[in-house]
Amino acid sequence: MNTGGIRYYYARLNMAEKLIVLNVLVFIVDGLLKGLIGMSTVNWFQLPKEFFDFLQQPWSLVTYSFFHAGLGHIFWNMLMLYFAGRIFMNLFDAKRLLSVYFLGVIVGGLVFLLSYNVFPTLINQNTALIGASAGVTAVLIFICAYIPNQEVRIIFFNVKLWHIGLFFVLVDLVQIAYGGNTGGRLAHLGGAFLGYVYARQLLKGSDIGVGFARLFDTMENLFKPKDKKAPLKTVYKKNSTKGKSAKVDYDKETKQRKIDTILDKISKSGYESLSQAEKDFLFKAGKED
Structure with a gap:
């Protein structure tokens, strides 16, 4: 398939699917660099737990979400983003999805940073944050809070969206209490909180992501080719x-x-x-x- 065909099929994808493609490409490229030349770029983009380390790479508050620890990590994240994204895109446009997703990433990252510098049991753990889970969770909880009584089919039975949202939040809380990856679970909850607040405020007529949408508009306009001025003529x-x-x-x-x-x-x-x-x-x- 030529590049024109690839661009055509990519343009036909919805925004959730485009995010999936981007995450998979980053995962593949990082894996190739690691396997072929023994170099990984993840250290430049992961979110460090130390606040002063974060100040040296502030872009990591967003870029950490494009890197994953393994095949299982990215598979489940992208699977959840695919199904939640399909419902989301039936209700809203691409810019709102990006607003919810990246605000979830940012809030999840901030919760991670704050937690590792506040809670004594986490301070001595050597870790950094990677993965799209906070953004994906924000999208999932957003739709669960916006249309909570909507039923979806899971294998043989129907389940309401709010039941699904509650299940994932409880899993994260249990994992914090009894399991590992505490920082990652806290980031999930940060994304979930953002998704819930965003949806409930939107139902009240307030869009808390409107500033983020304007930022996307500005960035989009920067990369648009400028129209060449045509010679003046009377028509x-x-x-x-x-x-x-x-x-x-x-x-x-x-x-x-x-x-x-x-x-x-x-x-x-x-x-x-x-x-x-x-x-x-x-x-x-x-x-x-």
């Missing part, structure tokens, strides 16, 4: 373009109003209260975004 056109533009704006506004109405219905009565036509419309709208 006479009919005014039909104004009519087309007005119609496009009207269609967009009508579509957004319909999406808002459906989301309001979900927040009040749950996803299952939607008609099949409403579900199909929401799914199609999420794909178009």
Whole structure:
């Protein structure tokens, strides 16, 4: 397959799937560097537990999430991101997913840093944080809090989303009490907290990630190619373009109003209260975004 074909298929992926591809690529490249030349880049990007070490590589508050400790680590993270991301992208656009995901990564990293510099039992442990778990957990808990009564099929029976969210939070709490990887579990809980607060605030009409979305817009504009100025010339056109533009704006506004109405219905009565036509419309709208 040529590069054009690869770019085409990548462009067709939703944002959750693109994050999965990026994580897998980093995992493969890091593994190749380790296996072929005995060099790993993870030390430059992992989040250290010591605050002063963190100040020397502040980018690690985000970059730690792209590295994983092994095949099982990345497999379960990406599997969870795939299923949670599919539900998320049926409701919201790519920028909101990125906001929830990376805010979860950041809050999880901050909880890790704070914990290892506050709790006496953790101070002497030699560790650093890697893995996308905090961001993935933020996305999962977000949808569990936003549409808690939505049921999903797990093997032979249906389970409500809030049951799934509660299960993962309890697993992390039990692991902290009786198991290892305490720092990682605390980071999960930091991501879960962010996802829950984000969803509940959004249901109240407040988007706590709006600043993050603007940051993504700014970064996107920086990498957009600038339009070359065409030479000035006089062109006479009919005014039909104004009519087309007005119609496009009207269609967009009508579509957004319909999406808002459906989301309001979900927040009040749950996803299952939607008609099949409403579900199909929401799914199609999420794909178009």
